[in-house]
Amino acid sequence: MSNLTTERMSADNKVVALATSNDSLTLRLEHVAGTMLRRLQTTLEVEELLQIFVGEARALVAIDGYSHVYNNRTCGARKRGTPHQLNYRLTLAEEALGEITFYRGERFTDSEIHVIETLLGSLIYPLRNGLRYQEAMNAALSDSLTGVANKRAFDYQLHREVSLATRYKYKLSMLFFDIDHFKKVNDTYGHAAGDALLQQLAKVVQDNCRDSDLCFRFGGEEFAMLLAKTETEGAYAIAERLREAVANTAFQHEGHTISFTISIGVATYDGEENRSDFLERADQALYDAKHAGRNKTKIAHQDQEEALTQAAN
Ligand SMILES: Nc1nc2c(ncn2[C@@H]2O[C@H](COP(=O)(O)OP(=O)(O)OP(=O)(O)O)[C@@H](O)[C@H]2O)c(=O)[nH]1
Known part of the structure; x- marks a missing residue:
């Protein structure tokens, strides 16, 4: 499994350091990333993918809420009393995958930011596949002239x-x-x-x-x-x-x-x-x-x- 994680992630610059480092956080991070990746491969539903991501990431970083916005469609929601946020515009080979934001009452530390950025490496391909699937389903189920469902x-x-x-x-x-x-x-x-x-x-x-x-x-x-x-x-x-x-x-x-x-x-x-x-x-x-x-x-x-x-x- 760690091979898969290392191999899978070595395409992403941020994660190379993870594979070569061996402190205890790195080992836990590698474990969570592996479990997360396996679970992310079980669905193409974007909302479910994001819930899996946040659910697994919470083993390492407290996250109070999240939102993902893609083509004016929002998944998740900000919670009251969560003034701090981490925001990423996700792209993969110039393909826009929306914006993801994590919310919390307390400021995110540098090491927590590192964990989230590393784990995002596991989300990116399943998310791209999910968004493509969502677009295909929308196209198949909507009327091209009026935009309403068909x-x-x-x-x-x-x-x-x-x-x-x-x-x-x-x-x-x-x-x-x-x-x-x-x-x-x-x-x-x-x-x-x-x-x-x-x-x-x-x-x-x-x-x-x-x-x-x-x-x-x-x-x-x-x-x-x-x-x-x-x-x-x-x-x-x-x-x-x-x-x-x-x-x-x-x-x-x-x-x-x-x-x-x-x-x-x-x-x-x-x-x-x-x-x-x-x-x-x-x-x-x-x-x-x-x-x-x-x-x-x-x-x-x-x-x-x-x-x-x-x-x-
Ligand atoms: N512009 C356009 N016309 C369409 C489309 N689909 C169907 N039509 C036209 O809709 C018209 C339907 O005509 P009818 O079934 O006689 O109904 P109507 O003239 O609305 O009469 P009533 O329903 O009885 O009031 C036809 O002229 C079709 O060619 C479309 O996508 N675009």
Whole structure:
């Protein structure tokens, strides 16, 4: 193991001294670095990697808190009463790996700084792999035009949210919505204007929702939102707020002011139905909203058969 650590780390200048020195701190450091490296190789999740790093490093250095910021995404948090910090901008062969900061109530000593810098040598490659994995997952699960999550992410999240709502017996609601007469926008102002309008809609949705409300572009001009722990009444209120916000948005594109509206279907999971029935009820409610004249919100029938019978009439 010490060979692996020495070999692995000798690529990093700071660690060469560690391998040649043999005082007791160095031996403990070598041991911790080895254990840490083994554990860091067990996951690609960035948050987990950082927790492993800090957890193992605490065997040698008291660390009260940490944060890692990469592409505006933050893991960890500063704790109250921790005025001292050690901050590193991490790079590997010119690849930026974010900024990591360690917080503490007391100042870090030189030997503690040496320990942390040495251990960072073990973190750097697993962190790079984790960040690449995270980027790949984000790309696979987000819609490239609007930046919101895509249909694949929706399928995954619906599965997860339905399981959680069933297990913890809380309400789960869904909004299913699309732009009214969107074809006319494309036909009148061109496809680029249509694309920009979709981006604008995604922005309005995000500006009008909580972070915990999950928004997805389902495909074309159809979007969905999953609202955990939200009853029908609450979901309806959110839908109405969103519908009004869109209707009040004057969208500018190449000298044109384009107003647009959306129609929304609301459904609340009944606790038993399968996912496709839940989705179909939200879709049916959207259809009802279109049928009622557009720029409307409609609530799905609780009973699937009743909804289908009414649709057939
Ligand atoms: N610009 C652009 N247009 C898209 C995209 N995806 C789908 N569309 C267009 O969206 C339009 C959808 O038209 P329809 O299904 O008739 O719906 P609509 O005109 O909104 O009518 P209603 O939904 O009934 O109000 C079509 O013209 C598609 O070409 C996209 O990514 N960008």
